[in-house]
Amino acid sequence: MISQKQLRFVVKPIVFVACLLPAALIVTDTFGLTGSLGANPIEEILDRFGILGIQFILIALAVTPLRQLTGWTQLARFRRMLGLFAFFYVFMHFLTWLVLDRGLAWQDILEDIVKRPFITIGMIALVLLIAMAATSFNRLRQRMGRRWQKLHCSVYAVGVLGVWHYWWQVKADALEPAIYASILTALLGYRVYKRRKRRNPREAVLATQ
C-alpha cells in the first residue's frame, strides 16, 4: 500500500505528466521536433485529440471496476484527474475543429452542428462533459448531494455518444470503433451486473453458477 504522502507527491504528479505526454507529442510533432503530422495536419490533430478523448473516457470508466476487482482502493483517487483529462482532450478536439478546421466561420459551424448528426452527437457529449468538469470540485459535490451523483452518471452516456460519434463518421474500416464499443459494453455490463447484485444478491450469485 502506498502512503498518502507518496500518492499525493510522487504517484499523482507522475500520472499527471504521463496523461499530458500525448498532448505534448502533438505539439512537438506540429513543430517537426519529434515527427510529423503528415499531409493533412489539421485532420491529424483533430483525429489524435478525438482518439485520446475516447481513450480517456474509457480509462476513467475503468477505474471503479478495477478498484473493485483488485481491491486497490487508492485507485479512486485518480478518477477525477482522469475524467478531467478526458474533458481536456475532447475539448482540444472540439477547439481544433472550431478554430483550425472551420476557421471560426459561425454560420458553417451552426449548420454542421444542426445538419451533421455525428457532430450533433459529439456536441451533446461535450456539453455533458463540460457540466461534469465544472462540478468536479469537492465543495460543489457536497453541496449538490444526490444531484451530483446523477449528473456524474452521465459519463456512461458520454461514452456511448462518443463511440457512436466515432462509428458514425468512419468511412471504411470500422475495426477501431468496434474495439472501443466492445470495451465500453464490457464496462457498462459490469456496472449493470454490480447493480443487480446489490439489489438482489441471491439472483446474481445464481447467474454466475
Ligand code: HEM
Ligand atoms: C465525447 C465527445 C467526442 C469524442 C469522444 C470524439 C471522438 C472522435 C473520434 C475518435 C474521431 C475519429 C478520429 C479518427 O478518425 O481517427 C472523431 C472525429 C471527428 N470529430 Fe469528434 N469527438 C467528440 C466530440 C466532437 C465534437 C464536440 C465535435 C465538433 C463539434 C467533433 C467533431 C469531429 C470531427 C469533425 C471529426 C472528423 C471527421 C472526419 O474525419 O471526417 N467531435 N471524434
